Amino acid sequence: MGLALLVVIWLITLASTYFFVAKSWLPVGASAAAGFMDGQFHLTLIIMGVVFLAAQLSLGYLAWRYREQPSSPPVAYSHGNVKLEVIWTALTTILFVGLNLMGSSVWAAQRFEPAGPGAVQVEVTGMQFAWYFRYPGPDGKFGGTSIKLMDPSAGGEAAVGLDTSDPASKDDVVTGTMYLPVDREVDVSLRSVDVIHSFFVPNLRFKQDAVPGLNIHLHFKPTAVGEYEIACAELCGLGHYKMHGMVHVVSQEDFDKWLAAREAEKQ
Amino acid sequence: MAGGTGGGETIMATSATAHAHAGPQGFIRKYIFSLDHKVIGIQYFFLALTAVFVGMFLSLLMRIHLIAPLASLPLVGEIKPETYLSLLTMHGTIMVFFVLTTAPQGGFGNYFLPIQIGAPDMAFPVLNMLSFWTTFVGFVVIIAAFFVQGGAPLHGWTGYPPLSAVQSAGPGEGLGADLWITSIAIFCLASLMGALNFLTTTLDMRAKGMTMMRMPLTVWSWFITAILGLLAFGVLLTAGILLLMDRNLGTSFYVPQIIVNGQIMLHKGGSPLLWQHLFWFFGHPEVYIAILPGMGVTSQILSTFSRKPIFGYKAMVYAMLAIGFFGFMVWGHHMFMSGMSPYSAFAFSLLTMCIGVPSAIKTFNWLGTMYKARIRFQTPMLYAIGFVSLFVSGGLSGPFLAQPVLDIQLHDTYFVVGHFHLIMGVAAIFGMFAATYYWFPKMFGRMMNETWGRIHFFITLIGTYAIFMPMHYLGMAGGTRRYSQYTEVAYLQKLMPIHQFMTYAAIITIAAQFIFVINLFWSMFKGPKASDNPWEATTLEWTTATPPPHDNFGGVTPVVHNGPYEYGVPGAARDFVMQTDPPVASSGH
Numbered sequence: 001m002g003l004a005l006l007v008v009i010w011l012i013t014l015a016s017t018y019f020f021v022a023k024s025w026l027p028v029g030a031s032a033a034a035g036f037m038d039g040q041f042h043l044t045l046i047i048m049g050v051v052f053l054a055a056q057l058s059l060g061y062l063a064w065r066y067r068e069q070p071s072s073p074p075v076a077y078s079h080g081n082v083k084l085e086v087i088w089t090a091l092t093t094i095l096f097v098g099l100n101l102m103g104s105s106v107w108a109a110q111r112f113e114p115a116g117p118g119a120v121q122v123e124v125t126g127m128q129f130a131w132y133f134r135y136p137g138p139d140g141k142f143g144g145t146s147i148k149l150m151d152p153s154a155g156g157e158a159a160v161g162l163d164t165s166d167p168a169s170k171d172d173v174v175t176g177t178m179y180l181p182v183d184r185e186v187d188v189s190l191r192s193v194d195v196i197h198s199f200f201v202p203n204l205r206f207k208q209d210a211v212p213g214l215n216i217h218l219h220f221k222p223t224a225v226g227e228y229e230i231a232c233a234e235l236c237g238l239g240h241y242k243m244h245g246m247v248h249v250v251s252q253e254d255f256d257k258w259l260a261a262r263e264a265e266k267q
Numbered sequence: 268m269a270g271g272t273g274g275g276e277t278i279m280a281t282s283a284t285a286h287a288h289a290g291p292q293g294f295i296r297k298y299i300f301s302l303d304h305k306v307i308g309i310q311y312f313f314l315a316l317t318a319v320f321v322g323m324f325l326s327l328l329m330r331i332h333l334i335a336p337l338a339s340l341p342l343v344g345e346i347k348p349e350t351y352l353s354l355l356t357m358h359g360t361i362m363v364f365f366v367l368t369t370a371p372q373g374g375f376g377n378y379f380l381p382i383q384i385g386a387p388d389m390a391f392p393v394l395n396m397l398s399f400w401t402t403f404v405g406f407v408v409i410i411a412a413f414f415v416q417g418g419a420p421l422h423g424w425t426g427y428p429p430l431s432a433v434q435s436a437g438p439g440e441g442l443g444a445d446l447w448i449t450s451i452a453i454f455c456l457a458s459l460m461g462a463l464n465f466l467t468t469t470l471d472m473r474a475k476g477m478t479m480m481r482m483p484l485t486v487w488s489w490f491i492t493a494i495l496g497l498l499a500f501g502v503l504l505t506a507g508i509l510l511l512m513d514r515n516l517g518t519s520f521y522v523p524q525i526i527v528n529g530q531i532m533l534h535k536g537g538s539p540l541l542w543q544h545l546f547w548f549f550g551h552p553e554v555y556i557a558i559l560p561g562m563g564v565t566s567q568i569l570s571t572f573s574r575k576p577i578f579g580y581k582a583m584v585y586a587m588l589a590i591g592f593f594g595f596m597v598w599g600h601h602m603f604m605s606g607m608s609p610y611s612a613f614a615f616s617l618l619t620m621c622i623g624v625p626s627a628i629k630t631f632n633w634l635g636t637m638y639k640a641r642i643r644f645q646t647p648m649l650y651a652i653g654f655v656s657l658f659v660s661g662g663l664s665g666p667f668l669a670q671p672v673l674d675i676q677l678h679d680t681y682f683v684v685g686h687f688h689l690i691m692g693v694a695a696i697f698g699m700f701a702a703t704y705y706w707f708p709k710m711f712g713r714m715m716n717e718t719w720g721r722i723h724f725f726i727t728l729i730g731t732y733a734i735f736m737p738m739h740y741l742g743m744a745g746g747t748r749r750y751s752q753y754t755e756v757a758y759l760q761k762l763m764p765i766h767q768f769m770t771y772a773a774i775i776t777i778a779a780q781f782i783f784v785i786n787l788f789w790s791m792f793k794g795p796k797a798s799d800n801p802w803e804a805t806t807l808e809w810t811t812a813t814p815p816p817h818d819n820f821g822g823v824t825p826v827v828h829n830g831p832y833e834y835g836v837p838g839a840a841r842d843f844v845m846q847t848d849p850p851v852a853s854s855g856h
Contacts, residue, residue, distance in 0.1 A: 001644035001649075001721070002642065002644060004725070005644070005649070005652060008725060008728065008729065009652075009656055012656075012728075012729065012732045012736075016660070016732065016736045019736070019737070019740055020739070020740070023740075025740050025743035025744045026676070026743055026744070027744060027745050027758065036672075037672055037673065037675070037676065040670070040672060040673060041667070041673055041676070044666060044667055044670065044673065045667075048663045048664070048666060048667070051659075051663060052659065052660065052663050055630060055634070055659045056656060056659060056660070058634055059634065059637075059652065059655055059656055059659075062634060062637040062638060062640075063637065063642060063644075063652055066573070066637055066638065066639060066640045066641065066642050067641075067642050067644065068574070068641040068642055068643050072641045074641075074835060074837070074842075075573070075574050075575045075639060075640050075641050075834065075835035075842075076575070076638070076639035076640075076835075077575070077576065077834075077835045077836060077837055078575075078576065078578070079576050079577075079578075079579070079580060080576075080577075080578045080579030080580065080581075080582060080632065080635065081578075081579070081635075084631075084635075085579055085582045085628065085631075085632075088627065088628065088631050089624060089627075089628055092623065092624045092627040092628075093621070093624050096620035096621070096623045096624065096666060097617065097620055097621070099620070099666060099670065100616055100617055100620045100669070100670060103670040103671070103672040103673065104613060104616075104671075104672070106672050107609065107612065107613075107671045107672045108609075111609035111612075112609060112610070128436075128527070128528075147524055147525075147526055147531055148531065150526050150529075150531075151529065152526065152529060153529060193525060193526050194429065194436070194525050194526060194527045195427075195428075195429045195430040195433075195436055195525075195527075196427055196429070196430065196539055198604060198678075198679060200679070200745070200747065202676070202744075202745030202758065205675060205676055206675065207604050207675050207676065207678060207679075208604055208606070209604050209605050209606050211539055211540065211605070211606045212429060212522075212523050212524075212525045212539060213523030213524070213525075213536075213537070213538065213539065214540075214606050216606050229756055229757060229758055231745070231747050231756050231758075231759065232747070233604075233678065233679040233680070233747050234427070234679060235352070235422065235423045235427070235430070235749040236430060237352075237421065237430060237436060237437040238347075238348045238349040238352060238421060238437050238438065238751075239348065240348075240352075240749060240750065240751070241348060241750035241751045241752055241753070241754075241755055242755040244755050244756050
């Protein structure tokens, strides 16, 4: 029975480890923070992987090595070893706390400081079950919105409740697809009109809940041209699974053209 | 039974008599509305067994639906997206409350805590009966949610408002959601009563010589779990009442001004994050409420079947106390993406990493217990070793999720689902299996079948890893959770082969659980008769008759002279010294 345990535990451990390393599971990173985050992820993966292998392989080994046999010596009568406990405790504390502190700089950069002055402004609005994106237009100012003007079934400007009587809203552009220029910081302002949603773009290593009543500002910088999927990550109702969207990261030139075309459509 | 009759014992015996209650008369007082903690323990056990099969059946439907979204299934027919979310909500709620909280504490704790400390019953037998029957009512209420207009709620077991607070936010958010939160509130009341009883009993009713540091680690785990329950369930109860008021009385604790289905709601100024703070202030300690008793029973069994004292008894006690203490300061790690202050994420993250330290100590000590041992491999031991393996696997994904910067990618993905299922789901369940195989002889007077026990163990161990390990790969790839189907997002469609593998593994593993149930019921009536101490164990339940008499020790009050895990004592006549045996030199730690 000791041998059976050893074989089963070792096989499970090795198979699990194999699939962790056989494939790079993380989606291709396309934002400035992705490099650091992936590095931190892989460092954590290596450390936890070593602990995982050491603990599971010893568990299987001990079960087999110290199975009761007629020839087994008497057990080592011991209530433990304080020195070993202290060493073990100190080691894990340093390891866990160290890992934690290492990862904190990017979190701080993304969440403690506001976006730089040249950032592209985009307001992201979540509602059952769609995302809308609003650009402030040439005046650089978002016009007012009001819940009283919202008509989610109408889509577009009406869905986000744009107050067309506000001069600042005249050049606001509202779309169902997100366009972003590459290599420029994006200042996202995130809100929801009904329940909690979560704006998740795996390739951009970006996720943030959209919470009704809050207007959450965050920033990131896409670094590769491409099309990236948005998947809602917070359960928001029966259509959660299809609350899907696209981010098109394009060159600055293409972005300007695209925005100009939307402005033209509006006139 | 060792020990003379000194003055102190006379006092003990008198106080014990004062607590004892008359033996039950008719069938109803003996088996239904019983005051005997042993009968109540068995009632909790069978309630949890019923609940776990309901919960498991729901997960089976979910797994099948995920790989065949259009298939029509028995009992439920075609599963619509909202049906899937109802299954998910009810699976989580039933499993967390009526299985993971009910069996380890209410079931085994009720039965064995008084016996292991040498008490004739719980401190408050009537309150104990009331706790069970209140829990039972809670279970009936949650099951009723399936059958009302609109069906069961779809907001997940975490029930985040506004989705859970607004009746028009989705199907099932009407009466079904009211029943859901009412059931949880009832459950909270029952758990508060239970916690008070466990605490009083442990503090006031220990036999002579049963000092705190001679208590079996199982007793410590139930004791600490009761402290957590007392502090956590009150908060959830309050939060639940506020939610009911938001839903039905037009208050706005959790709901700001919102528009749902084109209708502007009358709520104003509430905070959805308030619920998350209150819920997780309960929810994180709840994880430890589920797992601590498993840690206790694993320690007990590893020591017994290794024929060695537990490695680092004091460290084990302090580690559990530390887990309980830190358990109340880490709730914010569920909310890194919620919009709460990013500064507080720092504190929550650091404290969460700290809670990994006592968990690592426990693992280290379990391995230390097996070192230079003489291990016997009966089924309880297999499950205890399985517990350690799953606890390690589930625990090591914690430090990923505890780092806010990694949580950005992993939050609300299958990585989280894999993490908590391994550690608070399956590891805790393995603790219950270990406890069942270990204590079954004492509870029912017969042995369970070893061969079928082993077959059940190996299929379940391999099966659970096959179901839950791939969830980590899915999560790393950005696989979002709580999606009723993966047909709408291109990168999620590519992950379908992993879902298929998991579903097949789930079908096999679930089928194997019938081996357990059949073994359980067959052995109850047909198993070989058990001796009083079939595992040659040391704690007090093994000093009394099998099954124990009504007052546990047949009118005698045991006197304790030794620590709980004196195995392989050099120079002793047998390889184990029971707690009531004459003192050994190193006893009491």
